Amino acid sequence: MRTVTVGTRGSTLALAQTRWVVARLKEEWPDTDFRIQTISTKGDRNRASLESMAQKGDKGFWVKEIEDALLEKRIDIAVHSLKDLPTEQPAGLEISSIPKRVDARDVLIGKEGMKRLADLPPGARVGTSSVRRKAFLRAYRPDLAIIDLRGNIDTRLAAISTPDYDAIILAAAGLIRTEMRHRIDEFIEPDVLLPAPGQGALALETRADDDLNIEVAYAIHDHGTDDRITAEREFLAGLGAGCMAPVGAHASVKGGILTLEGWVGALDGGQVIRGTTSGDPAECADLGAELASDMLGQGAQALIEAAHA
Numbered sequence: 285m286r287t288v289t290v291g292t293r294g295s296t297l298a299l300a301q302t303r304w305v306v307a308r309l310k311e312e313w314p315d316t317d318f319r320i321q322t323i324s325t326k327g328d329r330n331r332a333s334l335e336s337m338a339q340k341g342d343k344g345f346w347v348k349e350i351e352d353a354l355l356e357k358r359i360d361i362a363v364h365s366l367k368d369l370p371t372e373q374p375a376g377l378e379i380s381s382i383p384k385r386v387d388a389r390d391v392l393i394g395k396e397g398m399k400r401l402a403d404l405p406p407g408a409r410v411g412t413s414s415v416r417r418k419a420f421l422r423a424y425r426p427d428l429a430i431i432d433l434r435g436n437i438d439t440r441l442a443a444i445s446t447p448d449y450d451a452i453i454l455a456a457a458g459l460i461r462t463e464m465r466h467r468i469d470e471f472i473e474p475d476v477l478l479p480a481p482g483q484g485a486l487a488l489e490t491r492a493d494d495d496l497n498i499e500v501a502y503a504i505h506d507h508g509t510d511d512r513i514t515a516e517r518e519f520l521a522g523l524g525a526g527c528m529a530p531v532g533a534h535a536s537v538k539g540g541i542l543t544l545e546g547w548v549g550a551l552d553g554g555q556v557i558r559g560t561t562s563g564d565p566a567e568c569a570d571l572g573a574e575l576a577s578d579m580l581g582q583g584a585q586a587l588i589e590a591a592h593a
């Protein structure tokens with residue numbers, strides 16, 4: 285039997301989503317043996333420096349060691365959360381498959397009486413470390429206290445049981461994939477808070493010349509998801525921004541028309557720029573690039589640069 289080695293970070297979420305991918309791949313390739321190999325990244329080893337890495341523009345925080353393992357043929361397919369993946373892959377690697385997205389939305393989890401964003405009392409302490417969520421919260425509810433909250437999903441959920449936090453905001457997808465959907469109190473709709481580009485989607489990365497494993501991975505590719513996240517990621521790339529920028533994007537398809545919404549905010553909440561465009565899903569990349577240049581024309585770059593300063 286042929287063996288394909290699938291590489292991933294070792295966090296609960298990374299392992300859960302990789303096991304899901306492997307189960308899907310096994311359905312398509314029952315005669316292939318899939319082996320999961322965990323790899324520790326700079327992001328896992330050095331959470332404290334996350335912020336300074338973002339400032340230096342280090343976009344490969346969660347993926348560098350995994351990409352090295354691909355290039356050195358220690359693994360054949362890497363599974364990533366798409367939103368953590370830089371908009372460009374290193375020479376020799378490519379994204380060869382994007383499985384069907386789960387839920388793209390952010391969610392709120394709160395203490396008793398703190399279970400809806402709009403109903404949080406003034407001064408409520410909301411935990412998040414994402415610059416996008418911080419920028420949004422400061423603009424939407426300047427009266428809230430935003431408190432840094434890092435760590436994996438378990439650590440963040442535990443924060444709700446301490447006096448330091450009243451509510452936290454997380455990606456729905458992470459909770460759904462780790463079977464903690466029941467902990468979600470409120471799904472925050474994209475018209476309130478735009479998710480991170482690619483949120484809720486996975487990417488399977490392979491060597492660009494490895495036809496065999498490209499074919500293996502591509503068996504679980506989802507074209508509809510690909511159109512949507514291509515629009516979102518081209519928007520992000522067009523802004524010259526990465527996964528640690530105060531940028532939100534969400535694409536949806538209705539009646540054969542793709543609508544892309546974009547958002548850029550000042551980290552202090554003082555300014556937000558929002559835009560939207562729609563067109564043929566086949567033009568998804570152009571739609572993303574157009575919206576980016578439109579919003580650059582409205583001053584988006586200054587907001588992105590200020591957040592990294």
Ligand SMILES: NCc1[nH]cc(CCC(=O)O)c1CC(=O)O
Binds near residue numbers: 366455
């Ligand atoms: N940056 C961490 C990260 N990367 C992917 C997810 C969630 C799952 C996803 O969006 O696919 C999370 C946690 C979070 O933002 O709450």
